[in-house]
Amino acid sequence: KHLPWIYTKKDNPKSLLNLARSSDQGLRCLGVKQLSKHHDWEDYQYRNIAQALDTRTMIGLARSQDVDPRFFLPMPKAPPSKVWxxxxxxxxxxxxxxxxxxxxxxxxxxxxxxxxxxxxxxxxxxxxxxxxxxxxxxxxxxxxxxxxxxxxxxxxxxxxxxxxxxxxxxxxxxxxxxxxxxxxxxxxxxxxxxxxxxxxxxxxxxxxxxxxxxxxxxxxxxxxxxxxxxxxxxxxxxxxxxDTDFVSCTYEDGVYLIHPIYREKESINADIVFVHGLLGGPFKTWRQQDRKGPGADKSSDGTESVKKGTYTFCWPKDWLAKDCGNIRILSVEYDTDLSTWNANCPFETEKRGLTVRASSILQKLKKADIGSRPIIWVGHSMGGLLIKQILSIADDTPGLDNIVNNTVGVLFYSTPHRGSSLAHLSNQASLIVAPTVEVKEMGRDSPMLRRLHKDFQQLVMEHGIPCLSFGELEKTQIRTPKLKMLIVPPESSDPGIGEFHAIKTSHLNICKPWDRDSELYTETLKFIRRCLLQGRIENILKAGMTFKDSDR
Structure with missing residues (x-):
């Protein structure tokens, strides 16, 4: 048998395919990587490889960036249907x-x-x-x-x-x-x-x-x-x-891998988990702030800016992943509504409570291997409350304490630590007809929120977890142009722990930076980099190692 490095120097398709089929997992990954780099073979060579591909190699190629589509056979024709x-x-x-x-x-x-x-x-x-x-x-x-x-x-x-x-x-x-x-x-x-x-x-x-x-x-x-x-x-x-040959965890319904979506040779040193808020989503919440269209006060979806390369629909994927190396970024999805009249399902009231939601998300994140390395949590509005509840549950649950122990930072965007003005007004003046459980739970000075925040403060103090918070200063239009309010005023978005920045923007835009030079993004990036460094230091200390002069 040839030495592995000889295989990597060859352009022979069969040699590389044999390497990709090796009994050694490391050599298999090397073979897939080398195969995926080739774009200049003849069509018949790709066809021969496609016909000979084993399952592991085929999936590995599918998860390789810029892979040549000729490596894959066309989808078989589905059997014809006799009915509609x-x-x-x-x-x-x-x-x-x-x-x-x-x-x-x-x-x-x-x-x-x-x-x-x-x-x-x-x-x-x-x-x-x-x-x-x-x-x-x-x-x-x-x-x-x-x-x-x-x-x-x-x-x-x-x-x-x-x-x-x-x-x-x-x-x-x-x-x-x-x-x-x-x-x-x-x-x-x-x-x-x-x-x-x-x-x-x-x-x-x-x-x-x-x-x-x-x-x-x-x-x-x-x-x-x-x-x-x-x-x-x-x-x-x-x-x-x-890709069970390369990935050792499972991404369940509602847990999305934002980065890296392809196989990466670099090791993952930390996880960053994004949790959206009320009426948000795992992707749309984390887009860049919308641009104004040609009409007065008319917002654009950013399509033209995307074509020009000046806008992103997901800044964690397009900005943060490039500015911070060796990280995995996950985004969590869960269903929310303001009113039970609009809820997708009228029977899920018991599932909409903060504790039940947090428990469900926690179990899914555990299966995604959250807790095995340093974690930074990022939450917008209600998402921040869920993060606090997740950490509280993990701290009290045997076998999940590694999630708290590995948390090296928490970042809040307008999280209603002491309640939301919208929820308070809805509960007092019926601004929202038949408000959902999640809206009721965010009422001003809610006993549940007070208990949750007290537990979180104690947890942060015990584990020395850094926090960064942003609060909105611009009112958000509610229903009619005449009704505007601060959804989460600074006295609620400031948790009284760590740094706090009040930003001149609305509740919806508090998690959507205008560009990479905006205060929102630069402060976010600075905080995350500090947390990543802290996580690296803690890992080295846990391993019983000391810094070399070159690492200082």
Whole structure:
């Protein structure tokens, strides 16, 4: 056998493929890396490799940046359907129902089945996640496609349940997704929902073979480099779960890998976890501040600026990852609403409380290997309260104390430590009809918030955790132009711990820097770098090592 370094010097496809199939995990990764660098072979050489690829190598190539698409065989043709796609979805969703299924899943299924059965309703819109307005803007004008989207959203919701996943596989759900993609491959909404469903299926290794055999790795290898952030990160999550040869953790529903989405040779030294707030999202909350459009006071979505390379839809991914090396960035997703009238599911009141949400997120983050290295937490508004609750639960739970012990920094953007003006006004003056649990919990001087903050202060003092907080100084428009308020005034956003900066911006923009030179971003970056250095020092001390002169 040749020495490994000889293989890396060769341009022979077979030699590199043999290296990628090595029994040694390190050599396999080296082989995949060298294969992925080649873009100048003949078509037949790529075709030969594609036909000979084993599963591990194929997934490794799919998670390699700028890989040549000729390494992957086309997705196999899905078996032709004898009935309408919506009828197949209706049959599949019906098969997922059982007596002890989550009430919300039953609710979603009922809505999807009603929409699919009633031809008169095919022009209506029903949204599983996000507001109806956002959903309406994103769907096609074709009624048949709208029904398929609603069914796909219901399927994606069910795929978060393991028993439903088993039935989805058993009933040919992966093949049904193939048929849908073949028919609607131009629809970004459908592609996102398919990728989300595949991501949920990929959580369980027993379903990996089914996903791979259906040819989804080929499609995911394209989606991961998509300019559509949501599609890209859904694909990144799925491929990371499939890549068991390189990734030792699992990204469950609601936990997204923001960086690195590709295989990286550098080791990960710290984790940064972003938690959005009320009505926020794992991606949209962390975009750059919107630019003004040509009309007066009209905001632009930044599309033109993106084309010019001057705007980012996710500053943690595009800025922070470049400014701080050797980090992993995760973003957490959970569903929120202001009013129970608008809630996606009317039966999930008990799930919306801060403690229950925090416990669920904590368990998912534990499976994503949070706690094995230094952690920096970043929260906007209610997200900051969730972070405090997560740390409180972890501190009191045997086996989870490493999450607190490894926390080296917490960053708050307008977190209502002492309550929110919006929640207070809603509770007192019915500004919001039928406010949700999360709104009620953020009432001014809430006993629950006082207890939570007292516990957090004690935890920070005991563990010496640095904190940085930002507060808003500009009022946010509520409902009508006449009603404006500070959603979280400085007396509530200032936790009385660590540094506090009051910024002349609104509640929505407090976590959206204008650019990389803005005070918001420069202070954030400075704080994170200090925390990363502290984490590195603590790791060295824990390992019983001392600094060398060159490291000082």
């Amino acid at each position: 796609l919506e009828d197949e979805y209706r049959t599949l969703i019906s098969s997922l129902q059982n007596e002890d299924l989550d009430k919300c899943l039953k609710h979603f299924a009922t809505k999807a089945l009603q929409l699919g059965n009633n031809a008169d309703e095919r022009d209506s819109l029903f949204s599983f996640g996000g507001t109806g307005l956002e959903f309406a803007k994103s769907v096609s004008s074709v009624p048949e496609e709208r029904v398929e989207i609603v069914c796909l959203q219901a399927l994606a919701s069910h795929s978060a349940d393991f028993r439903c996943c088993q039935n989805i596989i058993k009933m040919g759900g992966v093949q049904l997704l193939q048929q849908t993609y073949t028919k609607r491959h131009k629809s970004i909404v459908i592609r996102r929902q398919i990728a989300k469903t595949l991501g949920n299926l990929s959580v369980h290794q027993c379903f990996h073979e089914e996903i791979i055999r259906a040819g989804w790795v080929t499609v995911l290898s394209r989606w991961i480099s998509s300019s559509d952030l949501t599609l890209s990160l859904h694909a990144a999550r799925t491929l990371a779960n499939l």
